[in-house]
Amino acid sequence: MATNNTVYLDSAVPDQVRRERLYAGQIFVFTPTPQTRTLRDFAAELIEEAFAPLDPGTAQYEMPVERFVEIFGPLKPKYMHHPKTRQLLCEVLAGFGCDLDETYLDVPKLRGVTSDAYLTAGVGYVHPLHRDTWWSAPVAQINWWMPIYEIESESAMAFHPEYWSKGVQNFSEEFNYYIWNAVGRAEAAKHVHSDTRRQPHPPEDIDPDPQVRFVVPPGGLVIFSATQMHSTVHNTSGRCRFSTDFRTVNIADLRAGRGAPNVDSHPEGTSLRDFHRLADGANLPNEVVAAYDHGEKPEGGVLVFAPPPS
Ligand SMILES: [Fe+2]
Numbered sequence: 278m279a280t281n282n283t284v285y286l287d288s289a290v291p292d293q294v295r296r297e298r299l300y301a302g303q304i305f306v307f308t309p310t311p312q313t314r315t316l317r318d319f320a321a322e323l324i325e326e327a328f329a330p331l332d333p334g335t336a337q338y339e340m341p342v343e344r345f346v347e348i349f350g351p352l353k354p355k356y357m358h359h360p361k362t363r364q365l366l367c368e369v370l371a372g373f374g375c376d377l378d379e380t381y382l383d384v385p386k387l388r389g390v391t392s393d394a395y396l397t398a399g400v401g402y403v404h405p406l407h408r409d410t411w412w413s414a415p416v417a418q419i420n421w422w423m424p425i426y427e428i429e430s431e432s433a434m435a436f437h438p439e440y441w442s443k444g445v446q447n448f449s450e451e452f453n454y455y456i457w458n459a460v461g462r463a464e465a466a467k468h469v470h471s472d473t474r475r476q477p478h479p480p481e482d483i484d485p486d487p488q489v490r491f492v493v494p495p496g497g498l499v500i501f502s503a504t505q506m507h508s509t510v511h512n513t514s515g516r517c518r519f520s521t522d523f524r525t526v527n528i529a530d531l532r533a534g535r536g537a538p539n540v541d542s543h544p545e546g547t548s549l550r551d552f553h554r555l556a557d558g559a560n561l562p563n564e565v566v567a568a569y570d571h572g573e574k575p576e577g578g579v580l581v582f583a584p585p586p587s
Pocket of ligand 1: 404407408409507
């Protein structure tokens with residue numbers, strides 16, 4: 278396929294074909310399925326319980342930002358590491374035809390993007406234009422993104438298709454995943470007003486246009502390659518946007534070196550140790566990880582991020 282020009286809606290192609298098309302820059306969008314609805318409902322339940330009796334979408338208007346961080350900070354790891362979350366995710370992926378023995382899943386994220394720049398740092402970090410591969414994701418990584426409540430264009434995620442084949446300066450060559458695990462991620466909750474953690478980024482504001490945003494219903498999915506240039510839209514919808522996202526890799530693709538083209542990602546280290554087989558939670562074999570593990574393992578670096586006990 279020559280160019281990234283297609284969005285597939287509720288496509289029934291097998292997982293292998295879907296992966297090939299994702300690696301070619303196409304995007305897949307799905308309306309909710311019974312399994313994604315169950316996952317959405319579980320995430321919503323945790324969020325609503327944490328913010329009760331307030332509406333999570335407008336809770337930010339009822340409390341100082343420090344209080345919001347106090348509530349939302351611990352909620353993220355609670356969802357991410359809940360055994361039920363992983364179980365529901367496996368059911369979602371099985372429903373989409375992912376092979377349980379070949380597909381490996383990382384720990385899902387829960388994100389809250391508040392409206393009108395109430396909280397833009399740390400646990401509410403608003404990601405500017407980026408590719409996940411700048412942060413040591415493999416080019417065979419596939420990202421799955423789901424809003425938990427209704428979203429608007431003003432609270433969506435944006436894709437910037439022109440950069441699919443056009444590299445930009447981004448300083449990923451200065452990024453080491455193991456140092457990030459040791460320092461950057463552990464400090465996220467401390468950054469309430471500004472975010473000074475060292476992260477890859479384009480050197481100046483690169484043109485976000487043309488851009489495409491998918492306004493999918495709660496429990497709908499947007500699936501894309503980790504090399505897609507994407508960003509968090511500066512939320513001006515008046516409601517906090519809650520979403521969950523998770524990532525998969527397929528071991529046959531990793532072994533064969535299949536994946537999206539790499540136009541500008543040169544970080545050290547690999548995030549592949551974060552992925553676990555759907556069938557039984559096993560790690561990827563060492564030789565597969567080693568083939569993607571470039572650069573230094575600095576002293577004090579951490580191969581796999583372990584969140585502080587909450
Ligand atoms: Fe991302």
